[in-house]
Each structure stands twice: as structure tokens, then as C-alpha cells.
Amino acid sequence: MPIDLAQFAIVLVAMALLVAAAGKWLTRVLTGAGHGAPERWTYRLLGVDPAETMSWKRYGMALLLSNAAMMLLGYVLLRVQGMLPFDALQRPAQTPDLAFNTAASFITNTNWQSYSGESSLSNFSQMAVITFLMMASAAAGIAGCAAFIRGLSRKDSHDIGNYWVDFTRVVYRVLLPVCLVLALVYVWQGMPQTLASAVSATTLEGLKQQILTGPVASLEAIKHIGTNGGGFFGMNAAHPFENPTPLTNTLHMLAMLLIPSALTYAFGSMLMRRRQGWAFLAAFLVMFVGFLAIVYHAEQQGNPLLTVAGADQQWSTLQSGGNMEGKELRFGIAQSSLFVAVTTAATTGSVNAMHDSLTPMGGLVPLALMMMNDVFGGVGVGFINLVSFAILTVFLVGMMIGRTPEFLGKKIEAREMKLVMLAVLAHPACILGFTALAAVWPATIASLNNSGPHGFSELLYAYTSGTANNGSAFSGLNANTPFFNTTIGLAMLLGRYFTLLPMLAVAGSLAAKKAMHEGPGTLPTATPLFTGLLVFVILVVGGLTFLPALALGPIIEHLSMLAGHSF
């Protein structure tokens, strides 16, 4: 369908146009010398010295402590929700394990939700807990990434920046202004932005319909700009109030891609290696387009079992056709498939279609993208993951051709490789370990919404999403049990900090090294050849690690579906 391809193209072209502009802006924010007046007041209120230079350990400590304080504040507010204002519906406080899961989820930028937004949270909590933690985790992620890039770019230095300055500037100069403008565009398109909790309507057939409203647009803006993903409503960006038109859907996708792609540009600028930034962006794009093709094809082909049941899934000028279970008509197959790929590539976790109801190969795509965790990556962290794979590639290739592994003019030695391997291994260990535990834990069967291989996929998806800090779900799984709240909460924390902290250590360690001259023995890392190798390493490492688990879930299900089996 040419018009579908045109929709894909327009999003990618718009993203490419935004990369340079947003990248330049981000570079200025992260490297500028001056402090604006609101920033100076903030530093005074916080009691910090903006001129302090931090080692990676102190930077990491500041990030951890302030995140911990924010998570605690969020937890407390959720626990006392019943006593707080702005809720005509009097929704009660969350239970302790649920509030822990929610606070951990939002401070780690995961936005996994064990609750349904509209039935569990008051408008006050949606603002003061959810919107706040979304801003904070996005800013912390960008700050962490900025420190990481500085570590790579500096020579003989123990200074990777000042956490408070990075965090404050990202909030004031990037997130708040962009979100305010975007939120207003969203309202124009039909998203509510009000403090009223609900409106009562009498339908044309005389039924009562209670329509829940709230400050939706302001939450949606940071949800996508910050690659957060938690919905105001249970059904997330599929809910017409969260995503009223195809235009808002397109803006959601561009917003999710904005900062992750701009970071590659900022990286190139801050290192004065523009080509390296573009080489990384190319690696992103190659994998992204490949996975998009798989999910679009699978969903447009539809489900042969539905045809047997009497559904017409053929594309025509009168309908998009395809597998429409769990999809919204205004988005059809094209805008839904693109959203599936974008939300898991950018580790946002916002969904405009129910991933649980995707065809098996369609559902494999978000799983695989999260398992690789670095196609675009979430705000900040995804980029860091990509660099860890780049270092791994340099190392593997260096071994193969007998060259000393070097990356960006620094020698890669045992210490860096150990840290990189810790970061690279923590991710699959966490996903597969917890999935295995859940598969044998007695009470988990009762939480599954589907049986057969699809039930296993629900478990695998939950821990993949948690560890990759994505937050989307095969949401048939009832994850609001103490076992799931706790284990997925832990997976989110491990997945976030066991990649972020080791890679900050790598940056600190590289920053302290002398720069080497690039000689004939250096493997250039800004070439198409290296981009190809990088993609190859990511696919091979990801494939070898996860293929057995994928075979038990989506792959068996695909074969069963073709053979006409149902469960």
C-alpha cells in the first residue's frame, strides 16, 4: 500500500530533519557556560555549587541519591493519595507493593503500570507523582548520557560535569518548553486538559456514560518526549483522549524519537566527531527499518484463523484490513505497526495497539527490539547501551584482525571490557532469570490471560519490558500481584542501574586515559563497514542469547497459527 509507505517515510524524514536542529540545541544546553536566572535560583535553593566538577563516582552518587529521594517522595504521595486534593471520584491510595512498583517504574523511566490509570490514580497523583517522575527520570537519563559523552570526549580528566547543572538545564531549557508547546498542540487536536475528574453524559440510546477526564495533554507530552510511556488511562495511547487523531499519533512518534536521535548528534558534536554520530544513527536506522518491515507485513497479512472465523482482512479502499483485534480504526495497520516499532525501539512503552493481540511475528518485533535495548534506546540510556555494543564490536573485531582495540582514540583494556560485559550481561540475565523464575512459580499461571505459547510470551514480555525500562506490556497478564510487582520492580531497577552505572564507570575510566594517535593500526569506527559490524554484533549477541526463549513463545505460536492450531 503506497500510502502506508508514505506514512512511514514522512515520520523518518521528519525525524531526520529534527535530528540536526534538536542535536545542536541539546549540545548547547549541555556545553554552554552561562546560567540563567531561574537556574541560579534553583542552585541556591538546592544548596549546590554549579561550578563543582564531579568524578563519575560523585556524579553517579548524586544521580542515585536524588533519584532515590524522588522515588521516595512519589511513593509517599501514592500512599496518601486518599488525603490529597483534586479527586471527585475519591480513588483510594495504592497498596505498598503496588506503590513501590509504580514509583520504581516511573523513576527508572520504565513506566510499567500494574494498575489502570483511570481507576487507580487521582488527577493530583497524575500530576504530582506521574508527570513529575516522568520529567525527572527523563532529565536524569539525559544527564547521565551527557556525563557519559563527556567521559568519552575528555582526556586525562576526572571531570565529567555537574549533575545538578545538567539535570536543571535539561528540565528548564529542553523538557519544560518543548512539553508546554506540544501539550497545547495536543489539546487543539482533542486531548483534554482539565482538573475535572469526570463528565456524565446520556447517550443517544439513553444510557449513562461516565467520561473520565483530567490533565491528560501535559502528561502525554512528557510521556513521549521523555520516552516514558505510562498512560493516563489504562489503554494508554490507544485511548481516544490520549491519542485522538492520526496527527497526534504521528507527533507522539516524532516526540519519542526526538531526543534519542538528537543525542547521537550531540554525541558527534561534543566529541568533534560528527561522522561517528551519523554512523550510530545509521546503525539505529538499519535495524529499525528491518523490524518495522516485519511487524507491518505480519499485521497487514492478518491472522488466518480470523479469516476462518468469518472476518474479511483484505485491504481495500474501504478498509485497512489486517489484524484489527486490539487496534484502533483511526490508526489502521500502518500507524499501529509504526508505533509498535517506535515505542519499543525508543524504549518508551507507550502503546496505541494492544501488543498482546498482535500476530505472533508482529509480537516478536517489540520483544526483539527491547531485548536488544539499543536500537534507539530510551532517553539517554539507550545511547549508552549502543556505545557499550560499539566497544564490544571494537574489541571483537580487534581480536579477529589482531589490532589493539581502540575506541574514539582511547585504548580499550581489561577493566573497560569487564564493565561493558557486566552491562551487556546484566540485561539478558535479568530478563531470562526472572522469566524462568516466573515460569516455575506456582501462583503465576493464574495471572495469564492466554494459554499455550502465548502465555509464555506474556511472562517473557513482562520481564523484557521491565528490564529494558520500556513499560509496554502484553497486558492480558495480571501483573498486580505481590510476586509480579516485586520481581518486575526489581527487574526495572537492575535493568536501569546495572547498565547506567557500569557504563558511567567506563566513561570515567576512559576519561582518565591518554588519547592515542590514530595510526594505520586503528580500526576506524565511523565507516559503513563498522556500522555493519556493529549491527551484526548486536544481532548475533541478541540472537544467540534470546533465540531459545523466543522459540518457546512467538515462534512456536507462529507455526501453530499457520497449522491452524488454537489454544
Next chain:
Amino acid sequence: MVDTSLSQHPRTRLSQGLLRPAVASAVLFMLVTGLAYPLATTGIAQLLFPSQARGSLVERGGHVVGSAVIGQDFREPAYFHPRPSATTGPDPANPDKSIDQPYNAALSGASNLGPTSQKLLAAVAARALAYRRENGLAAGTAVPVDAVTASASGLDPDISLANARLQIARVARTRGLSEQQLLTLVERETTPRQLGLLGEPRVNVLQLNLALDAATAHPAAAP
């Protein structure tokens, strides 16, 4: 030689002076990003786009009949019917139990059934049978996929053009209007791709049914 940061910053200094900024940052940024930002957005939005900001409510005769962007349930043969909805709601007889309640805008929901789920396939087959019966289609006719599958939100306001056309004969018969009149009405109420490119062409069921009521009440004004 690699890890010299320790000697420069002894362990005792690592978190020194970080506790107060950590706590203060949590409170300050909660106030700025969690309250000031959404409240400012609310104020501006209510000023610039008051109708959308309140939920795009649709009124008829002074009463709110729904929201233009939220679907609602229609079962009478005289109205066009929306897509199946998987939302649930509390059982009026027993509030602890939840029962099927299509288009419950207080709790969005999807089936979340996978492609090989027998429950899904049985539901689709049953919906296809009912759709053929309601609209007088021959047994075994393939039914537009959106008419037999539940949407993602359970509140999908739209149906496909194919689905709307197949319902015309039934609605026309019940209302005593001509099929040609209804076809013109459906075409008038069709939302094209946004900007000629984005999304899918579709028909908003509530808007269509409102137009239908208006056309029936004043047949002279009907298309």
C-alpha cells in the same frame, strides 16, 4: 593507573553535601514539573481551546450526549453500530464483580487475547454470525474485520467505510429513508485521512448517528 578518582576524591567525600540537594531537588522539581507545569498548561489550554480541553463534549438540546472523540454503545437497529468493545464495569447487583459493559468510558479495556486464543476465535465467529443476521447478509459472507474485532481502547469512536456501508440497508429500512440518502449521509460524515496522508479514512459513529437523527427529524433537510 586507570582508577585514580579514588585518590583525588577520598571515599568519605563521595556523598558529602549531596543529601540536602537530593532531598531539596525532589521537593522543588515536584513543585515545578508536577504542579506548576500541568497547571500552567491547563490555564492556557482552557483559554485557547476550551471545548477540547474539557473533553470535546457534544451537546444536543442542552444535554451532554457524549464526547466527539469517545465511542459509545449503539444497539438499536435504527442506529449505526460501533465496533465490539471489551470494556467491563462493576456488576450493579454485586459491585465486587465485574461484567461486560461495552463502551465504559470510566475504564478503558481490550480483550488482550492472542492470535491463537480459542476464546478470541469463538468471539469473532459469534460476532460475524450476529452481524450477518442483523444486516441481512448471506451465510458465510466475510465481514469487515473491524466489525468483529474489539478495539484497543474499547472506546474506538470510528468504524471503517466498508462496515458503515454494510449497515446502510438495515438503518434505511428501520428509518424509512432511502439507501441512497444514507449513502450520501455516510459520505458526508466520512473523515478523510488527516492532511490527506495520515491514518485511515473512517466514520465517527456518534457524529453519523447525530446527523441521522437530524435527517430523520427533518426529512426535508436530509441529503
